[in-house]
Amino acid sequence: MKPTETDSTAVDWRGDSTSSSDVTRRERLKESYETRVRTPALVAWSDWRTRFGLLIIAGYILMALVAVLGLWREPSTSQAPRLLGPFVDMSYPLGTTQSGVDLMALIIHSTPTFLILITAGAVWATLIAVIIGTVAGYKGGSVDRGLMSFSDLVMAIPGLPLVIILAVTLNPENPVVLGVIINISYWAGLGRSLRSQVLTIRENNYVEASRTMGISTPRIILKDIIPNLMPYITVNFVFAARYVMFASVGLYFLGVLPYSTQNWGVTLNFAYSNGALFSWQAAHWILAPMIAIMGLSLGLILLGQGLDRVFNPRVRTRMAGESKSTAGEGDDDTVTEVF
Amino acid sequence: MVNYYVRRTARVLVTIFLVASLTFGLVRLLPGGPFTLLRAQLLRQGVPADEVDARIANLQNIRPDEPLWMQYIDYMTALVQGNLGESISLGEPVVSVLAKAAPWTVFVVLVSTILVFVVGIFLGSLQAYWEGSRFDQLVTGVSISMMSLPFYVVAVLLLYVFAYQFGWLPTAGTISNSVDRSLSVPFVVSALKHSILPIVSYTLGAAGGQALAMRGNSIQVLGNDYVQVARLRGLSDRRIATRYVARNAILPLYTGFLLLLGFRLGGTVILEQIFSYTGLGYYMITALNANDYPLMMGTFLVITVALVIGVYIADLTYSRIDPRISAGESDEAY
Numbered sequence: 001m002k003p004t005e006t007d008s009t010a011v012d013w014r015g016d017s018t019s020s021s022d023v024t025r026r027e028r029l030k031e032s033y034e035t036r037v038r039t040p041a042l043v044a045w046s047d048w049r050t051r052f053g054l055l056i057i058a059g060y061i062l063m064a065l066v067a068v069l070g071l072w073r074e075p076s077t078s079q080a081p082r083l084l085g086p087f088v089d090m091s092y093p094l095g096t097t098q099s100g101v102d103l104m105a106l107i108i109h110s111t112p113t114f115l116i117l118i119t120a121g122a123v124w125a126t127l128i129a130v131i132i133g134t135v136a137g138y139k140g141g142s143v144d145r146g147l148m149s150f151s152d153l154v155m156a157i158p159g160l161p162l163v164i165i166l167a168v169t170l171n172p173e174n175p176v177v178l179g180v181i182i183n184i185s186y187w188a189g190l191g192r193s194l195r196s197q198v199l200t201i202r203e204n205n206y207v208e209a210s211r212t213m214g215i216s217t218p219r220i221i222l223k224d225i226i227p228n229l230m231p232y233i234t235v236n237f238v239f240a241a242r243y244v245m246f247a248s249v250g251l252y253f254l255g256v257l258p259y260s261t262q263n264w265g266v267t268l269n270f271a272y273s274n275g276a277l278f279s280w281q282a283a284h285w286i287l288a289p290m291i292a293i294m295g296l297s298l299g300l301i302l303l304g305q306g307l308d309r310v311f312n313p314r315v316r317t318r319m320a321g322e323s324k325s326t327a328g329e330g331d332d333d334t335v336t337e338v339f
Numbered sequence: 340m341v342n343y344y345v346r347r348t349a350r351v352l353v354t355i356f357l358v359a360s361l362t363f364g365l366v367r368l369l370p371g372g373p374f375t376l377l378r379a380q381l382l383r384q385g386v387p388a389d390e391v392d393a394r395i396a397n398l399q400n401i402r403p404d405e406p407l408w409m410q411y412i413d414y415m416t417a418l419v420q421g422n423l424g425e426s427i428s429l430g431e432p433v434v435s436v437l438a439k440a441a442p443w444t445v446f447v448v449l450v451s452t453i454l455v456f457v458v459g460i461f462l463g464s465l466q467a468y469w470e471g472s473r474f475d476q477l478v479t480g481v482s483i484s485m486m487s488l489p490f491y492v493v494a495v496l497l498l499y500v501f502a503y504q505f506g507w508l509p510t511a512g513t514i515s516n517s518v519d520r521s522l523s524v525p526f527v528v529s530a531l532k533h534s535i536l537p538i539v540s541y542t543l544g545a546a547g548g549q550a551l552a553m554r555g556n557s558i559q560v561l562g563n564d565y566v567q568v569a570r571l572r573g574l575s576d577r578r579i580a581t582r583y584v585a586r587n588a589i590l591p592l593y594t595g596f597l598l599l600l601g602f603r604l605g606g607t608v609i610l611e612q613i614f615s616y617t618g619l620g621y622y623m624i625t626a627l628n629a630n631d632y633p634l635m636m637g638t639f640l641v642i643t644v645a646l647v648i649g650v651y652i653a654d655l656t657y658s659r660i661d662p663r664i665s666a667g668e669s670d671e672a673y
Contacts, residue, residue: 149350156354156647157361158605161623161639165365168627246489250609253491254624268495277499290492298487305483305551 028206032227050306056299064112075105075262086284095284098274101262103288110263113175114245114296120179121186121244126237129190130229134221136191137198148195151188159185160247164256171258178257182247183240190236194229201228231307238304242297249293264289343658351651358643362636363414423640424633428626433637436622441641443513444607444618447534451541452603456596458542459549460589466550467557467588468580479554482547490606494540494613501536509533511615537614541603549592556588563587593657600653604646619645 045051066072073079077099086095086103094103136147163182172178201207202225210220226233251257252265259266267289276282417424423433462482466475502510509515514529560566561584569579607620615621619638626634 152350153354153357155601156643156650157358158601158642158646160602160605160608161620161642162605164608164623164627165635165639169365250489250491250606254609254612256624256627272495277495277503286495290495293489293492294487297489298484301483301487308555 029223037230047306047309049302049309053299053301053303053306056295057303060111060115060296060299063108064115067109067112072108073102073105075101075109077101079105086288094288097267097270097285098282103267103285106262106267107264107288107292109261110267111292113261113263114248117175117179117182117248118241118244120176121183121248122179122237122241124180125183125186125190125240125244126233127187129187129194129236130226130233132187132191133194134198134225134229137195138202138217138221138225140199144195148192151191154185154188155192157185160251163247163251167251167257173258173260178248179244182244182251186240186243190240194232197229197232198225201225231310235304235307238300238307242300242304245293245297245300264292268293344655347651347654351647354647355644358647359415359418359640360411362640363411366632366636418640423637426626426631426634426637428629428631428634433634436634437619437637437641440618440622440638441645443534443616444604444611444620444642445645447537447541447610447616447618448600448603448607450534451538451545452596452600454538454542455545455549455599456592458546460553460585460592462546462550463553463555464557464580464585464588466554467561467584470554470558475554478550482550485544485547486551488544490541490544491609491613493543494536494610497536497540498613508536513617533614533616537610537616541606541610545599545603552592553588556591557584560584560587593653596653600649601646604642604649 079100079102081096081100087093092102092104094107096102097106132147132151136144162185166181166184167178170177170181172181204224207220207224210224215223248257249265249268252259252263253269253272255266255269257265262270268286271282271286271289274282274285276286421434423437425431426433426436429436462478466478469475498510501508509532513533514526515533566579566583569583574583607618608623609620610616611618611621612624619642623635623638623642626632626638
């Protein structure tokens with residue numbers, strides 16, 4: 001793909017009008033959309049991990065919709081017999097807790113909050129990382145040194161203890177605020193690795209061309225640098241999301257975070273501290289939230305792994321036909337064609 | 340080279356200084372101020388106001404009636420002298436509480452992190468070597484499912500099975516009460532027994548992730564030209580595997596090690612609570628629930644310092660392994 005790109009640019013540079021270079025630019029953008037967005041998406045879908053991961057996440061979104069639209073009853077105490085086993089009474093499919101709360105309702109009604117929380121945290125972490133990483137990498141010099149010293153400092157503060165102190169100090173109940181607090185320092189590591197990638201990207205010819213043409217720095221970063229990083233950013237978005245979920249459920253489990261309604265972590269905490277570990281009758285009480293957590297994180301991990309497999313140059317080169325494992329799979333020819 | 344070490348050491352000191360300042364600021368932000376509650380309590384008990392102020396000053400090395408900058412200087416001077424104030428709930432100097440707690444946390448985090456790396460690198464390289472085989476698929480599957488289990492869920496499950504159901508391992512604590520706290524065989528055995536579950540539950544998921552990362556790295560390295568050349572030169576498989584592939588595949592993981600260390604040190608807050616393992620994280624939550632701010636901030640500071648020093652050591656050794664590090668600074672500015 002590389003040689004064709006250079007060829008066409010070379011031809012256009014010899015052309016007489018300046019507008020033709022504009023066209024190449026647009027064409028190049030279109031082509032970069034093709035190679036960087038559309039085809040990877042197709043390849044990603046061809047990988048079973050991505051497909052499975054997306055399906056699981058879609059399932060959770062569906063659950064959130066059920067909760068928002070009120071298609072399942074709200075959880076409340078003594079709405080059902082106490083400690084009913086799962087699948088005993090089909091109107092309470094997952095059974096009930098010690099105080100007679102429908103577990104299914106608990107699980108379903110905490111999904112929307114968690115999805116908001118996870119998205120907020122992941123968006124925050126990746127957004128800050130992208131800004132810091134690209135600016136530091138592209139500008140270099142003292143800006144780079146300043147930003148990197150700052151992110152080194154942030155990296156030196158252990159995440160969870162800081163989150164706990166902030167949670168106690170600010171007492172956030174809004175899921176968006178909470179998501180941001182949990183990932184308050186997550187961006188540092190990601191920003192650093194993005195920066196080192198920008199260091200190589202900024203040496204590319206087309207970046208230099210944009211610079212000589214006097215295009216502003218923010219525009220270059222937005223149009224020339226970030227599209228190259230998109231795959232990496234997407235994968236890390238998923239991992240950041242998974243981290244928010246693990247951390248938030250863990251902190252709810254500890255009873256550190258404030259809550260107004262029960263959610264997966266709080267349910268886990270109640271079940272654990274009420275001795276659900278010791279009797280079989282209560283086992284479902286602790287297992288149900290565990291399975292809910294596991295399912296979503298499995299979805300996120302599969303999606304992350306699938307995307308990583310597609311975007312990661314080292315795995316991708318193997319997919320170009322050298323790999324024995326991919327050669328064995330049916331969709332090998334699509335892959336070779338694309339890359 | 341010397342310059343790099345000097346700069347790196349200076350950064351450690353600056354970081355610790357800044358984090359100490361941060362804790363000073365955060366203490367002020369905490370709900371109800373640092374000691375409003377305690378102060379009201381003591382005053383109600385009929386303790387004279389002067390004495391109350393003196394007691395509080397003793398607790399956190401802060402005199403509430405002084406201007407802010409004086410408080411700050413007092414606080415920092417006390418820190419430099421190794422004085423973290425006194426724990427309200429335990430009635431002991433914070434330093435002595437943490438000095439007892441820190442070794443346990445460091446032990447668990449270090450052992451489990453090393454295990455994560457050893458197991459991850461071992462499995463990952465085997466997977467890459469037999470890429471696409473039944474073994475590879477199996478380990479990938481297991482790794483992914485282990486990764487999707489948060490460590491605290493694993494911890495709760497292991498605790499249930501091995502401690503409560505079978506009773507093979509203790510359910511709580513760092514060593515059993517009957518054992519003397521001195522270096523002897525029963526002490527070591529008891530300490531190991533108590534630490535098995537925390538370490539294992541903290542290792543499993545992370546090791547899976549590490550194996551997947553190592554697999555990816557090794558596959559990439561295996562495709563490199565110099566490995567082909569090494570093969571053509573007729574070098575033995577063992578030599579290629581250890582000298583050419585393993586080294587270059589492990590190198591990128593080492594940088595991740597630094598980040599991992601930070602996350603894992605912080606994660607002990609949850610881990611130690613489940614096993615009632617009296618390390619730093621355990622005391623942090625205890626302090627939090629008891630509104631014991633000096634102990635909470637002291638723990639936070641000590642965890643941070645431990646992390647900063649850990650990263651410092653790893654950084655210095657890394658620059659020995661990979662000479663590019665000490666040279667790599669981008670000086671061109673656009």
